[in-house]
Amino acid sequence: MWPLRRIVGESFLSLALMLLAVGAGLADDKTKAQAVGIGLAAGLLSLLRRGLPASVLLAAAAGSAPFFGFAPLLLVVAWSAGRRIEGLGRAGGVFGLAYGLSLGLSVALEPHVSFSLLAIAGMFMLVVILVPGLAGRYWSQRRTLTDTLHEYNAQLLREREMIFGQARMLERQRIAQDMHDSLGHQLALIAVHTGALEVDRELTGQQREAVGVLREASVAAMHELRDVVGVLRDGADSPRTQPGTGTGGEDPGPASRGVAGVESLAETSRRAGTPVEIRRTGEVRPLAPTADHAAYRVVQEGLTNAHKHAPGASITIGLRYEPDSLVVEVANGAVKGPVSSGVASGGQGLTGLAERARLVGGMVHAGPTAEGGFRLAGVLPYTSAGEGFPSSPAGDAKPTFVAPPDDFRAQNRAGSAGDSDPVIDWNGLPKELAKAVNRTKRGNGIAIGCGVVALVAVVLVIAVVVAGVFLVREADKAMIEPGQYDAVKIGQSEASVRDRLPDGDSFLNTGPGDGAPPEPDGAQCLTLLSTEIGSSWDAEPVFRFCFRDGKLIEKKSFETA
Structure with missing residues (x-):
C-alpha cells in the first residue's frame, strides 16, 4: 500500500503529465479528442511506471514518435526505469530497444527525411531516453550502496558488542572467583571464630551479646558476598536465601535487601549498643x-x-x-568522644x-x-x-x-x-548522530540532484548549439532574401542565376507546397524559401525560378500552406 504522501505526489505528477500531453497535442494540430486521448494515456502510463518500468518505457518510446505529447512523459519514465530495472544487461537491452523503437518509428513515419534531420532526432532521443535513465540508475545504485554500508556497519557494531560482552563476562567471572576465594575464606574464618567465642563460658552476658552481633554480621556478609558473586557470574540477581536456610542453619540476615530490610539494619545497630x-x-x-x-x-x-x-x-x-x-x-x-583512627575506610x-x-x-x-x-x-x-x-x-x-x-x-x-x-x-541513535546522518543523506541527495541537472543541462546545451549550427547551414541552402529575388531578371542564363542562388538541397525545403501555381510546361523549377514572415501562421512565403533551354523563363513569389 502506498502512503498518503506518495499517493498525493503521484496524483499531481500524473495530472501534470496529462495536461502537458494535451497541450502538446493541441499544438501539434491534433483534434481535441486526440489530444485528450494522448493525455489520458500519458496519465495512465505515469501511474504504471513503478510496477511495469520496462513495459511502460517501451510504450512511451513508441508513442513519442507519432505523438509529441509523450515527450515529457518519456523523461519521467526513463528516470523511473533506470532506477527499477534490475540487472545491467537487462537495463541496457530495454533502453537500447526503447531508443531504437523510438528512432525507427520516427523514420518510418517520415520516410523521406534527410540524414541530417535523422541525426538531430537521434540526438534528441538520446537526451530524452538515455540521459535520464543513466541518472536514475546511478541514483539507485548509490542508494543501494549506502544501505549496504549501513547494514555492514550495523553488523560490525553488533559483533563488537558481542566481543565486548564476552570479554566483560570473562572479567566478571575472574573477579567473582577472586572475591570468593579471598573474601569468602576470611569471612568464613570470622564466622567460625566468633561462633566458638560466643559459647565461651568466661564471657559476660554483654560480651557474649557483642560477639553474637559480630557473628551475625559476618554471616550476613557471607550471604551478601555470595549474592554479589552470583551477579558477577550470571549477570542477574541470584535467588535470595530465606531465613533459616543458610549453611548450618544460620540466619543469613534480612530476607530482603530493600526498604523492608531497614528494620533489620536498625536492630543490628541497636544490639551493638x-x-x-x-x-x-x-x-x-x-x-x-x-x-x-x-x-x-x-x-x-x-x-x-x-x-x-x-x-x-x-x-x-x-x-x-x-x-x-x-x-x-x-x-x-x-x-x-574521640574517634579511633584504626577503622579502615576506602x-x-x-x-x-x-x-x-x-x-x-x-x-x-x-x-x-x-x-x-x-x-x-x-x-x-x-x-x-x-x-x-x-x-x-x-x-x-x-x-x-x-x-x-x-x-x-x-x-x-x-x-x-x-x-x-x-x-x-x-x-x-543519539539526536546529534541522527541529525548528522540525515543532514549527510540530504546533502548527498542535493549534490546528486545538482550533478544530474548539470549533466542534463550540458548535454542539452551541446545539442542546442549543434542543432543551431546545423539549422543555420541548412537555412543558407534553402532560403534567400527578397533583394536576391529582385536582382534576378527573366532571360538571364540558368548558370548565372544558379551561381547567385543556393541549390535548395535542404530538409527545410520540402517543395512548393499546397496552393502553388502550376509550373510552365517543359521547365525545371527551383523553389526557395523567403527569409520574410508570411501573412499568417499557416502561410509560408516562397520564391520559384523556372528554367528552360538554359534560360530563366519565369520567377514567381507566392505563399503556400
Missing part, C-alpha cells in the same frame, strides 16, 4: 527493585559511616514517602552510592548538620526505566532529579529497555 530510631511519614508505596535496593544501601552506608566516624552517637533513620519519590535519610548526632562508599542513585533517576546528598552531626539523604523515584512498577499518581509529572546530559537512561533509552537495538533501529 547504638540507639537507632526509625521515622516513617506518608503513605507507603512500592518501589522498583533497583530503587528499593538503592534505598537499602543508603541506610546501610549511613549506619556504617555513623558507626565508624561517630561511635555511640544516636542515629535517626527517616523514610518519607513523597508524592513522586521516597526520601531516605540517615542522620547521626554529634560525636561524644572513601568510595558515597561515590558509589551517588552513582547507584543516578542510575535509577535519583540523587544523593551528604553533609554536616547544624547540631554538629552528619546527614546522608537519598531521593529515589518510585519507578525506574524499563521496570513495570506503579507510576506516580494521576496528574503528577514524572520526576527528574538529574540533568538530562547526566542521565544514563536518557542517553540510551533503547538499550535500557532491552527491546530494541540502537544499531538496527536508527531512531534509537
Whole structure:
C-alpha cells in the first residue's frame, strides 16, 4: 500500500503529465479528442511506471514518435526505469530497444527525411531516453550502496558488542572467583571464630551479646558476598536465601535487601549498643527493585559511616514517602568522644552510592548538620526505566532529579529497555548522530540532484548549439532574401542565376507546397524559401525560378500552406 504522501505526489505528477500531453497535442494540430486521448494515456502510463518500468518505457518510446505529447512523459519514465530495472544487461537491452523503437518509428513515419534531420532526432532521443535513465540508475545504485554500508556497519557494531560482552563476562567471572576465594575464606574464618567465642563460658552476658552481633554480621556478609558473586557470574540477581536456610542453619540476615530490610539494619545497630530510631511519614508505596535496593544501601552506608566516624552517637533513620519519590535519610548526632583512627575506610562508599542513585533517576546528598552531626539523604523515584512498577499518581509529572546530559537512561533509552537495538533501529541513535546522518543523506541527495541537472543541462546545451549550427547551414541552402529575388531578371542564363542562388538541397525545403501555381510546361523549377514572415501562421512565403533551354523563363513569389 502506498502512503498518503506518495499517493498525493503521484496524483499531481500524473495530472501534470496529462495536461502537458494535451497541450502538446493541441499544438501539434491534433483534434481535441486526440489530444485528450494522448493525455489520458500519458496519465495512465505515469501511474504504471513503478510496477511495469520496462513495459511502460517501451510504450512511451513508441508513442513519442507519432505523438509529441509523450515527450515529457518519456523523461519521467526513463528516470523511473533506470532506477527499477534490475540487472545491467537487462537495463541496457530495454533502453537500447526503447531508443531504437523510438528512432525507427520516427523514420518510418517520415520516410523521406534527410540524414541530417535523422541525426538531430537521434540526438534528441538520446537526451530524452538515455540521459535520464543513466541518472536514475546511478541514483539507485548509490542508494543501494549506502544501505549496504549501513547494514555492514550495523553488523560490525553488533559483533563488537558481542566481543565486548564476552570479554566483560570473562572479567566478571575472574573477579567473582577472586572475591570468593579471598573474601569468602576470611569471612568464613570470622564466622567460625566468633561462633566458638560466643559459647565461651568466661564471657559476660554483654560480651557474649557483642560477639553474637559480630557473628551475625559476618554471616550476613557471607550471604551478601555470595549474592554479589552470583551477579558477577550470571549477570542477574541470584535467588535470595530465606531465613533459616543458610549453611548450618544460620540466619543469613534480612530476607530482603530493600526498604523492608531497614528494620533489620536498625536492630543490628541497636544490639551493638547504638540507639537507632526509625521515622516513617506518608503513605507507603512500592518501589522498583533497583530503587528499593538503592534505598537499602543508603541506610546501610549511613549506619556504617555513623558507626565508624561517630561511635555511640544516636542515629535517626527517616523514610518519607513523597508524592513522586521516597526520601531516605540517615542522620547521626554529634560525636561524644574521640574517634579511633584504626577503622579502615576506602572513601568510595558515597561515590558509589551517588552513582547507584543516578542510575535509577535519583540523587544523593551528604553533609554536616547544624547540631554538629552528619546527614546522608537519598531521593529515589518510585519507578525506574524499563521496570513495570506503579507510576506516580494521576496528574503528577514524572520526576527528574538529574540533568538530562547526566542521565544514563536518557542517553540510551533503547538499550535500557532491552527491546530494541540502537544499531538496527536508527531512531534509537543519539539526536546529534541522527541529525548528522540525515543532514549527510540530504546533502548527498542535493549534490546528486545538482550533478544530474548539470549533466542534463550540458548535454542539452551541446545539442542546442549543434542543432543551431546545423539549422543555420541548412537555412543558407534553402532560403534567400527578397533583394536576391529582385536582382534576378527573366532571360538571364540558368548558370548565372544558379551561381547567385543556393541549390535548395535542404530538409527545410520540402517543395512548393499546397496552393502553388502550376509550373510552365517543359521547365525545371527551383523553389526557395523567403527569409520574410508570411501573412499568417499557416502561410509560408516562397520564391520559384523556372528554367528552360538554359534560360530563366519565369520567377514567381507566392505563399503556400
